[in-house]
Amino acid sequence: MAKFTLNGVEREVPDGINLIEAALLSKVRIPHYCYHPGLSPEGNCRMCVVEIEGIPKLQTACTTLVADGMVVETESEKVIQERTEVMEFLLRNHPIDCPICDQAGECGLQKYYMEHGLHDSRVAVEEKILKRKRVDLGPLVVLDSERCILCSRCVRFCDEVAGVRELVLANRGGRSEITTFPGRTLENPYSGNVVDICPVGALTSKDFRFKVRVWFLKTADSICPGCERGCNIYLEQYQNEVQRIRPRANPDVNRWWICDDGRLDYKWINRDRLLRAEGEAGTHPPERADEEAARMLKEASSVLLVASPRSSNENLFALKRFRDAALPRAALVGGSFRKPWEEDRILKRPDRNPNRKGMELLGLSGDLEGALRTGPECVLVVENDLLGDRPELADLLRGKKLIALASNRDATAEAAALRIPVCTYAETEGSWTNFEGRTQAFRPVLKAVGESRPVFRVLEGIARALEASLAWSDFETLRAETFQAAPALGGLARTSGGGAHAL
Amino acid sequence: MTHSMTRWSAARTEEIEALRRRYPTDHALLLPVLWIAQRDFGWISHDVMELVAETCRTSPAHVYSLATFYTMFELEKPIRYHIQVCNNLSCSLCGSEGILAHIEKRLGIRAGEATADGRFRLTAVECLASCGTGPAMQVNDAYYEKLTLEKVDALLEEWMK
Numbered sequence: 132m133a134k135f136t137l138n139g140v141e142r143e144v145p146d147g148i149n150l151i152e153a154a155l156l157s158k159v160r161i162p163h164y165c166y167h168p169g170l171s172p173e174g175n176c177r178m179c180v181v182e183i184e185g186i187p188k189l190q191t192a193c194t195t196l197v198a199d200g201m202v203v204e205t206e207s208e209k210v211i212q213e214r215t216e217v218m219e220f221l222l223r224n225h226p227i228d229c230p231i232c233d234q235a236g237e238c239g240l241q242k243y244y245m246e247h248g249l250h251d252s253r254v255a256v257e258e259k260i261l262k263r264k265r266v267d268l269g270p271l272v273v274l275d276s277e278r279c280i281l282c283s284r285c286v287r288f289c290d291e292v293a294g295v296r297e298l299v300l301a302n303r304g305g306r307s308e309i310t311t312f313p314g315r316t317l318e319n320p321y322s323g324n325v326v327d328i329c330p331v332g333a334l335t336s337k338d339f340r341f342k343v344r345v346w347f348l349k350t351a352d353s354i355c356p357g358c359e360r361g362c363n364i365y366l367e368q369y370q371n372e373v374q375r376i377r378p379r380a381n382p383d384v385n386r387w388w389i390c391d392d393g394r395l396d397y398k399w400i401n402r403d404r405l406l407r408a409e410g411e412a413g414t415h416p417p418e419r420a421d422e423e424a425a426r427m428l429k430e431a432s433s434v435l436l437v438a439s440p441r442s443s444n445e446n447l448f449a450l451k452r453f454r455d456a457a458l459p460r461a462a463l464v465g466g467s468f469r470k471p472w473e474e475d476r477i478l479k480r481p482d483r484n485p486n487r488k489g490m491e492l493l494g495l496s497g498d499l500e501g502a503l504r505t506g507p508e509c510v511l512v513v514e515n516d517l518l519g520d521r522p523e524l525a526d527l528l529r530g531k532k533l534i535a536l537a538s539n540r541d542a543t544a545e546a547a548a549l550r551i552p553v554c555t556y557a558e559t560e561g562s563w564t565n566f567e568g569r570t571q572a573f574r575p576v577l578k579a580v581g582e583s584r585p586v587f588r589v590l591e592g593i594a595r596a597l598e599a600s601l602a603w604s605d606f607e608t609l610r611a612e613t614f615q616a617a618p619a620l621g622g623l624a625r626t627s628g629g630g631a632h633a634l
Numbered sequence: 635m636t637h638s639m640t641r642w643s644a645a646r647t648e649e650i651e652a653l654r655r656r657y658p659t660d661h662a663l664l665l666p667v668l669w670i671a672q673r674d675f676g677w678i679s680h681d682v683m684e685l686v687a688e689t690c691r692t693s694p695a696h697v698y699s700l701a702t703f704y705t706m707f708e709l710e711k712p713i714r715y716h717i718q719v720c721n722n723l724s725c726s727l728c729g730s731e732g733i734l735a736h737i738e739k740r741l742g743i744r745a746g747e748a749t750a751d752g753r754f755r756l757t758a759v760e761c762l763a764s765c766g767t768g769p770a771m772q773v774n775d776a777y778y779e780k781l782t783l784e785k786v787d788a789l790l791e792e793w794m795k
Contacts, residue, residue, distance in 0.1 A: 295693065296692060298695065299695045301703070302703065304760030310695070311695055312695040312698050313698070315694070
């Protein structure tokens with residue numbers, strides 16, 4: 132531990148951390164652009180300068196490690212004046228196009244300008260150096276060189292995290308620019324992260340820009356459904372549609388990053404949703420749909436319930452309870468035919484199901500293909516697009532009464548005799564257990580789309596129609612029961628903290 | 635992939651491999667190899683940058699970053715006289731703006747342009763690292779320092795002959 136004095140107050144912090152982090156532990160924020168906790172410190176933006184007793188010149192807090200006995204001032208007159216002057220330099224060639232800039236509202240230049248700038252520009256607009264305004268940097272990223280302050284966070288990200296030196300600083304002085312090699316674009320599968328870490332509006336997302344002003348977005352803590360890593364994300368919605376996904380820092384799982392595939396894995400939530408229950412005779416209101424499902428299940432001589440490694444632990448547990456309470460003779464098997472993708476050494480895991488581990492720990496994994504072959508008369512498929520993942524299964528399912536609890540009009544729902552809409556993970560509470568056995572909660576950000584209900588509520592409804600007793604007063608009760616019945620899930624994981632700030 | 639014409643000669647490959655042993659990392663080899671490339675190919679085209687990247691086991695973008703930073707590398711097809719006038723602080727204080735304006739007038743072009751006969755290209759550049767002897771300019775590989783309008787005129791007379 133190091134004892135140091137921060138703005139006149141003595142503090143004790145761990146050794147070996149820099150002054151930005153040390154101050155943050157004492158809730159003192161030192162302004163900065165180029166420093167990012169996930170990248171090597173560089174000290175180029177000069178915004179984090181502080182006064183240290185005994186050192187005549189101001190020092191960059193990001194490159195200075197805290198030491199015993201250090202006396203640090205972050206708000207002295209000298210520091211404040213320096214910040215104002217640094218802001219002036221950083222804005223030397225800034226085009227002041229905030230009204231059409233997507234970074235507006237979450238821009239480091241706007242933020243610190245309000246705190247440390249507020250001076251009239253000494254540079255006439257026509258004197259500013261013009262740079263490239265719309266550079267296609269790759270599938271996800273657009274560069275506006277005039278807005279760039281050359282902090283090089285994106286350069287270091289590609290170098291240090293993605294492991295490819297695709298982005299560099301070219302030219303020198305006032306004409307310096309971020310660029311790829313002429314004629315090439317960003318090819319690394321993590322390129323979207325450079326948009327998140329850009330402290331200004333230089334790098335914006337092709338997928339998101341011009342869609343919504345960021346202050347209209349509503350945000351929820353969620354988990355990426357893309358693979359069994361379980362990266363922590365923010366889901367952000369406007370007008371009940373998901374507009375973008377951003378990584379949520381978790382040092383134990385994904386640090387500050389997500390892959391590009393995960394970043395774009397939300398469009399299906401807004402598209403081709405199943406809005407009402409549909410049977411062979413047309414649409415049904417929810418209660419009728421539950422009764423119809425109950426009738427089909429009751430009339431069948433043999434029933435197979437298919438669970439999915441994409442369902443939440445709570446919904447999987449509810450399905451188990453449903454079988455025990457309403458259909459004790461039915462088989463219940465979980466599995467997925469989703470094709471794996473290529474694993475990498477950064478975040479991507481081969482299995483593209485977010486809750487394979489949870490399904491295993493709940494004892495639901497089994498030989499799904501074998502179970503389908505035994506020829507059940509009626510098959511209830513929950514959140515599992517068997518036919519989309521493996522179209523050849525159509526032969527195996529032919530002649531069986533198929534009921535699908537599905538959020539989307541996927542191939543399985545379309546083939547079903549009865550399809551009942553259920554909420555996606557964006558509309559409900561739930562948890563998935565990642566490949567390391569870490570159980571993580573996701574929160575709803577959307578209102579239920581159409582007449583979709585959470586899976587466990589649909590199961591309650593069908594059970595009621597089957598005259599079985601199955602009911603949870605609320606989601607929390609279901610979750611508590613789930614964790615009690617399956618202690619191997621370990622309850623909700625705590626993170627080791629350090630979920631760091633954008634600036 | 636590099637252009638099929640852009641390759642080192644066998645002797646040059648040998649020279650580079652000998653050089654490689656003298657440097658602690660392949661990155662450190664970049665500047666000397668860029669110099670060799672400029673000598674062999676006359677200028678540093680994108681194809682040459684890709685060849686240098688391959689040789690120094692780094693990305694073409696990294697080579698691009700270095701080659702565009704240093705003013706001594708020619709990034710366009712060589713021209714008879716490439717005049718680069720420093721416009722950084724020390725030279726500006728010593729009057730480089732007047733020097734640049736004078737050359738623009740004499741050649742009838744603006745900084746960043748070339749004369750119609752293809753003999754002169756004029757560029758305003760960032761620091762030439764000659765702050766002690768400003769105003770300074772670099773013409774091809776030679777430095778001209780402590781410039782005055784008279785000195786510039788004499789040089790231009792000579793080159794325009």
